[in-house]
Amino acid sequence: MPSPDAGAPHADWLVPDWPAPAGVHAFCTTRAGGVSEGAYGSLNLGLKSGDDPQRVAVNRARVRAATGGAHLAFLAQVHGSRCVALDAASPEGQEADASTTAEPRVACTVMVADCMPVLLCDAAGTRVAAVHCGWRGLAGGALEHAAAAFDGRELIAWLGPCIGPAAFEVGPEVKAAFEAHAPEAAAGFRPGAREGKWLADLPALARQRLAALGVRSVHGNDGSAAWCTVGNPSRFFSYRRDGAASGRMAALVWRA
Template sequence: MSGAEPFLFPDWPAPTGVHAATTLRTGGVSAGPYNSLNSALHVGDDTESVMHNRRFIRERLALPSEPVWLEQIHSSQVVKAGDVVGLPQADASYTDEPGVVCAVMTADCLPLLLCSVDGLRIAAIHAGWRGLLNGVIGNAVAALGECELLGWLGPAIGPGSFEVGEEVRIAFAHKSPAFDNAFKPQAGGKWLADIYRLARIELNMLGVTNIYGGRFCTVTEPDRFYSYRRDTVTGRMATLIWRD
């Protein structure tokens, strides 16, 4: 195992009793391109290694229960974590119950955490551009109900690395002209998209203005982060949130 710090902890003013962390790629036992703290079973890694890594994450973070893992499909589907049976196809989960761990896995897509200022409601969201475009953030905010929220933007592909086609920019422009300034033109009809700015714009339109994080780039920091765009065959980080 690597001796490097295996977790990133959000720098946000979450209320007492709300806990959160993102796993980095150090501290686990996975080998090869999954080196080393891969938490995903669906990427071709050795199952025993992944399960060891998941136990390590649970023990080191003193999680109150096994995280509620999702089969993420770039959808807008949100589930209540405490009601989950099996592995649901969804890209966000929420809870108002203590001891339930909401979790998403990423390797360039945006992990977004939400919590109410009273600390009673929390959510974890997997926001790739498709899910973001299709309303996964709005659905999660709606699921949390009427409350003031804090948001934290975890490690994702940075604005200098996320090249997309014209069709992506047009799709967001059709959703709202407010998204226009999240895209910068490149040669050959391509655009650089700022997924952090896209999420901030969406959150602002939903009334969420207390937003933190969003200063990472998974592509340019291979020692800390997995990146699908950089490596194709790779592991996943887990971003988790729970409350007392």
């Protein structure tokens, strides 16, 4: 499959439909546009997924080309809430689940394969951030830590694809973790098919946290079936569906 033209995302990738100011650019990759084969076909970006590292390197180079050559500092994500500030010299592999920058041509990047990527920018376009939101990071304050870097400025958010509310079965400890922070989080859960289990709505839970932060401009994933990584195997990687053989997608945001 041919690579995207330099400076342009592949036609199948998700480009946020959000009112970001001029100069803020973003996209989220799908499975399309890479050179990986088999279960990793075709644009796997995860170096620790078991895929051929040389193919992953080619895939990452294609993503970088699609940004027009921005600096990508992939994180070592640990399902936490730490947010790191990036610049043009930032190395790959920093242990964090969110990144932010005010520098141009530095792309905040998070990888996902069921967890939800959340991209942020301020209304003036002076700073951007990308947040990896699994349930642990979301419950632990990942969005709050990233938002703090904007010093109270008006924010715009975009929610990317993730495991959907019909597929994300969790235990009672997950529900309790969210309700301990905000009792209204109970609305983001409904009883699962198995006794004692719950179906969690990650997009709804993220929207609740963003609303509590005063973020009114929230776009993207609304919890409908088209956004579900598990339910769309031809388009999205999913760790819950495919296990260790799952590839990884990435969501990026940067200033020109």
